[in-house]
Amino acid sequence: MLANVSHGFRTPLTSLQGFDTLLDKCDALTPEKRKGYVEIAARQSQRLSVLVEELFELAKLDALEAVPNKEMFSPVELVSDIVQKFQIKARGKGLRIEREFTADLPFVEGDIGMIERVFENLIGNALQHTPKGELISLSLQHTNGKIRVRCPGPGRGIPFLRFYRVEKDRSVESGRGR
Incomplete structure (x- = not known):
């Protein structure tokens, strides 16, 4: 850590x-x-x-001091609210965000604040790494008692490697210095 x-x-x-x-x-x-x-x-x-x-x-x-505050919520409503929050920023970058849901999405139990941060990070990363004019798609599917989240798109993707940087040569001018 x-x-x-x-x-x-x-x-x-x-x-x-x-x-x-x-x-x-x-x-x-x-x-x-x-x-x-x-x-x-x-x-x-x-x-x-x-x-x-x-x-x-x-x-x-x-330290187990932050205990998840579990409650029942609709993932459809949560994702819809988050997507709406990012729409203006997406349009400003020449991007579109769409959401896809299957008809059978149930309510889920979890810490809505923590789940919200996960979706905000996911969409924020997609906005940062998706080329102008493209579509960011966020889909939720209910399969075998689980909800699967997908955010496919034309972006470069983010490999799950420790300390990996998508941009190898970040410049100080861009605010992302080495």
Whole structure:
């Protein structure tokens, strides 16, 4: 776990540490360049905040302090709400999001907040990695007493390898420094 955490923190910290040298050259930069660097710092700071929150949540789960709040809910309603929340962002990126459901989807029992975060991460990743003009499809199917979630599409996919980065050469300018 510590290796995963330190790896996750390394990129934004390295990017933010690079701003020490920016202080020395600040007067020589155009206002547009300065604004660009401040925007990168803000994105990396936000990324660190998210990582810290996730770390605290993981620590609580690990210590059995965060007990899932199980309740019955409709996965159809949950996914519909989440897809609706991402529609504007998708349109802004030239993408479409559609959802597919089979007619026999039952209510499920689980922690709706945790499940919601899983779907938000899934759709957020799809928005980030799907080429402009394509369709993001989210489907739920009820098979053998289980609900299967699929998000097929033309994106590059995300391999399940430890420390894997889809973009091998992230640049500081994009806010995703090495």
